[in-house]
Amino acid sequence: MNRIIGILFAIIVLVSCNSQKVYSNFDISYSKSGGYAPVYENLLIKGNNAHYSFEGHGKKYKQDFKITDEDLHKLDNTLSQNNFRKIQEDRKKIYDNISTSINVKSGSNEGNKTDASSIMPNFKTNWANITNAFQDIINNNIKNTQ
Numbered sequence: 109m110n111r112i113i114g115i116l117f118a119i120i121v122l123v124s125c126n127s128q129k130v131y132s133n134f135d136i137s138y139s140k141s142g143g144y145a146p147v148y149e150n151l152l153i154k155g156n157n158a159h160y161s162f163e164g165h166g167k168k169y170k171q172d173f174k175i176t177d178e179d180l181h182k183l184d185n186t187l188s189q190n191n192f193r194k195i196q197e198d199r200k201k202i203y204d205n206i207s208t209s210i211n212v213k214s215g216s217n218e219g220n221k222t223d224a225s226s227i228m229p230n231f232k233t234n235w236a237n238i239t240n241a242f243q244d245i246i247n248n249n250i251k252n253t254q
Contacts, residue, residue, distance in 0.1 A: 134152040138239075140209075146164060147206060151245065183245065187212065192221065198227060
């Protein structure tokens, strides 16, 4: 009996650990979260595979899809042209705001940026261009989410 319980426990642990793998194994991530009525939106990209999830306003949605080499190239160009690595974050306190975070784990644009405390005024246009590029990928690949 103890052996069966041990095997069941091991299976549960393995399944639960594997379900979180998608959230830790990525090359590029884009996430929005927070607000008065919290919203959580994530786009995780690993190679040509993308995982999208949305939770908020009483809705939950998840979808996996393939991202084209052209879209990846366009995204990389947008990050480069808008000096992603040089964008400066402000340190002001902002409460109950939906914040966006971008994490690039490799390549010439490697870095982490967030607008949780806002973006310095000189870089707001760059930040908007970059976040719009991610939203374009979401809008072009996700159907009937909200």
